Amino acid sequence: MGRGNVLIVVADQWRGDCLSALGHPAAKTPAVDRLAADATLFRRHYTVASPCGPARASLLTGLYAMNHRSVRNGTPLDSRHATLPGEARRLGYAPALFGYTDTSAAPRLYPPDHEALRTYEGVMADFDPACVLLEDVEPWAKHLAERGYPVPPEPRDLYRPAEGAATFGSPASYRAEDSDTAFLADRFLDWLGNQGEEPWFAFLAFIRPHPPWIAPAPWHAAIDPAAVPPPRRAATIEEQRALHPWLRWRLDTLPRTAWAQGRSVHPGELSDAELSALRATYLGLVAEFDHHLGRILDALNASGQLDDTLVIVTADHGETLGDHWMLGKEGWFDEAFHIPLIVRDPRRSAGRGRTVEAFTENVDIMPTVLDWLGAAPPAACDGHSLLDWVAGGTPERWRNHAHWEFDFRDVAKQGAERALGLHSDECQFAALRGERYEYVHSPALPPLFFDLADDPDRLRDRSADPAVAAAMMESAQAMLSWRMRHAERAFTHVWLGPQGPVERHPRRANLVHAALAHEDDAVAPPTPGPRRNPL
Numbered sequence: 001m002g003r004g005n006v007l008i009v010v011a012d013q014w015r016g017d018c019l020s021a022l023g024h025p026a027a028k029t030p031a032v033d034r035l036a037a038d039a040t041l042f043r044r045h046y047t048v049a050s051p052c053g054p055a056r057a058s059l060l061t062g063l064y065a066m067n068h069r070s071v072r073n074g075t076p077l078d079s080r081h082a083t084l085p086g087e088a089r090r091l092g093y094a095p096a097l098f099g100y101t102d103t104s105a106a107p108r109l110y111p112p113d114h115e116a117l118r119t120y121e122g123v124m125a126d127f128d129p130a131c132v133l134l135e136d137v138e139p140w141a142k143h144l145a146e147r148g149y150p151v152p153p154e155p156r157d158l159y160r161p162a163e164g165a166a167t168f169g170s171p172a173s174y175r176a177e178d179s180d181t182a183f184l185a186d187r188f189l190d191w192l193g194n195q196g197e198e199p200w201f202a203f204l205a206f207i208r209p210h211p212p213w214i215a216p217a218p219w220h221a222a223i224d225p226a227a228v229p230p231p232r233r234a235a236t237i238e239e240q241r242a243l244h245p246w247l248r249w250r251l252d253t254l255p256r257t258a259w260a261q262g263r264s265v266h267p268g269e270l271s272d273a274e275l276s277a278l279r280a281t282y283l284g285l286v287a288e289f290d291h292h293l294g295r296i297l298d299a300l301n302a303s304g305q306l307d308d309t310l311v312i313v314t315a316d317h318g319e320t321l322g323d324h325w326m327l328g329k330e331g332w333f334d335e336a337f338h339i340p341l342i343v344r345d346p347r348r349s350a351g352r353g354r355t356v357e358a359f360t361e362n363v364d365i366m367p368t369v370l371d372w373l374g375a376a377p378p379a380a381c382d383g384h385s386l387l388d389w390v391a392g393g394t395p396e397r398w399r400n401h402a403h404w405e406f407d408f409r410d411v412a413k414q415g416a417e418r419a420l421g422l423h424s425d426e427c428q429f430a431a432l433r434g435e436r437y438e439y440v441h442s443p444a445l446p447p448l449f450f451d452l453a454d455d456p457d458r459l460r461d462r463s464a465d466p467a468v469a470a471a472m473m474e475s476a477q478a479m480l481s482w483r484m485r486h487a488e489r490a491f492t493h494v495w496l497g498p499q500g501p502v503e504r505h506p507r508r509a510n511l512v513h514a515a516l517a518h519e520d521d522a523v524a525p526p527t528p529g530p531r532r533n534p535l
Contacts, residue, residue, distance in 0.1 A: 003092070003199040004346070005309035006369055009296070010059070010099075010203070011289050012052065012210040013329060015318035016045060016338035018286050026227040026280070028287045031294030032342065035313065039344035040351040040390045046337050046402040046433070047317045047362045048382075050329045053077075053102040053120055054407070055316040055362065056205075060084045060101065060124060062366035062381035064405065067488045070104060071407035071428070074120035079106040080490075082378040084366045085126035088201050091373055097127035098188050099205030100134055127203065131187040133180070140183045147178060159212040159261040167260045168277035169225065171217040176288070179216045181208050185292035189299055199308075204296075209285035209319070212261040213278055219288040225276035228283065231322035232335075232457040237268040240325045243461060245445055246408070246429075249419050251325060259327055267325050275322050282321055307346040310372050312365060315339040324458075330406060332431045332440040332448065333458070337404045343390050345372065350392025359402040359433075360386060379505065380490045402433045403482055420445070432479045437468075439475035449475070 018024055021033040021041065047055045049065040053073040061068050061081045070077040085095040103124040105116040116122060121134045133139055141155035152158065161170040176182065188204050214220070234240040241248040256264040259278070267275065293313065300306040320326035320335045329336040341360060345351070363383030370377050371385035388395045409427035410416050416427050426444035433439075438458065440448035449463040449472045462468045495502045 005199050005305060006201045007309055007311050008203050009313045010205045011315045012207050013319045014209055014315035014340060015335055016340050019340055025229055026223050027283050028222060029290040031290045035297060035344060036342050038352050039342050041355045042341040042360045043355050043357055045339055045341035045360045046404055047339050048404045050317040050336055050406055052316050053104060056101050059362045059365050062363045062377060062383040064382045064486055073102060074104050076104045076106045079109055083124055084369060085124060087370055089126045091375055093201040095127050095201045096130040097203050098131045098184055130191055133184060140180050143183055144178060159214050161214055167263050168274055168281055171220040172214045174216055176216040181206055181288050181292050185295055192299060206289055208289050209282050211259045213259055213281045215281055215284040215288060219284040222287045223280040223283040225280040228276050228279045233323055233325050234459055237325045244448060245420060267322050267327055279321055309346060311344040313342045332429050343386060345390045348391040351390040356389050358398050361402060379493050382486050405430050430479060432475055437471055437475055441479060
């Protein structure tokens with residue numbers, strides 16, 4: 001449809017149920033709720049990979065992890081893959097980055113001793129680094145120093161609570177207007193005010209509600225711990241450990257220093273009150289993010305740009321937050337992969353206020369943006385445009401499962417490999433989540449199968465139960481069909497013959513119905529122009 005502004009806002013570690021618009025009993029997200037009322041809310045949206053690097057690689061390439069293969073923080077992303085910033089640049093934009101992409105550089109592009117190969121926190125090519133904010137928080141720390149704050153030698157110690165305070169539920173030492181979230185929102189708003197009349201493209205990646213879990217006043221007390229629902233988990237950590245060998249190992253080795261700066265934390269050692277306070281602090285950080293998102297939306301509206309801007313608000317991945325006795329975004333758990341998604345299209349009003357119940361995935365973001373800009377996605381793209389949903393329609397065919405992958409290999413130290421007796425390529429899970437069943441497959445570890453109808457908390461593995469054997473077989477076949485249908489295909493739609501290359505755009509139906517698996521895609525006519533319904 002032509003050029004307009006594009007704003008993609010990504011929160012880090014924001015789980016998909018933490019919106020007050022979806023009925024969460026404690027979350028406070030009025031800005032997100034207002035946006036959702038004037039946009040399309042996708043209730044069952046999932047990242048297809050975790051943690052940050054793999055999730056963002058999938059979001060920005062439209063590829064499943066089995067295709068882009070940047071499967072861990074620190075695993076290089078091959079430069080041969082098309083990316084959203086690269087495609088936007090080809091269309092005449094200068095994509096601006098606020099925050100980070102956690103893109104690990106491709107070694108073939110650099111000499112072995114290059115500094116780009118010494119960090120997983122690279123910036124994806126074709127982004128203009130408007131304000132890069134990495135784990136060392138250097139720009140924010142410098143900003144605080146300029147405002148008179150004493151900045152410790154280790155800047156991340158800024159995340160310690162105020163002097164003499166307890167950890168959970170205590171305020172940070174910095175004011176709310178000087179927080180890392182406020183800082184990045186301010187940098188974006190400064191940039192926005194200088195854009196003039198040319199269409200712009202911005203990727204705004206906030207660190208929150210990622211740990212360390214501490215919030216400035218008043219956000220530290222925004223959520224009453226007594227209102228926070230209890231964790232969904234087995235009665236004891238021992239019972240949870242018994243569910244699967246990987247979970248037994250991970251609960252024994254879960255990092256302790258990632259959640260609260262300067263304090264060792266393990267969910268098996270927290271009291272109920274401490275865990276409630278931790279969960280309330282997390283939701284306070286969500287509320288703070290929501291506040292600054294509201295500032296951004298207000299600025300777009302006041303400047304007249306909101307109705308010329310495609311606005312997408314989402315997350316990279318979720319957070320277990322004590323559910324399953326876990327913290328973080330590892331394993332196969334819905335809480336780690338279910339994320340929010342709100343899309344406001346200024347050109348389509350029929351879908352505003354709509355909540356879509358269909359399964360959507362973060363690989364759908366790239367083709368959605370390109371579709372809105374009037375461009376077709378790369379042939380290898382695994383996702384599909386969401387614009388038919390946003391326009392109030394329903395695509396004739398759509399996926400009936402959500403899919404995600406988690407890779408836990410430890411290339412440098414081989415910790416998981418040694419503990420579980422696995423080769424690195426066996427250290428992975430693939431999950432397929434349908435309306436009723438969820439199936440988890442691993443190359444060398446036992447599978448898992450959950451009947452969500454009577455076990456929504458996924459506490460009972462039914463993989464060895466004869467009563468659900470047929471349903472489990474269907475799920476396994478659906479997963480195999482999904483992987484076969486989405487195997488890497490950059491040139492599989494091209495045929496070289498006497499007249500030169502013949503290109504026929506693939507259909508790539510993301511379906512699991514057995515009959516569709518036998519359709520002859522080769523006889524399908526080419527799809528003309530940009531495709532809003534590639535299924």
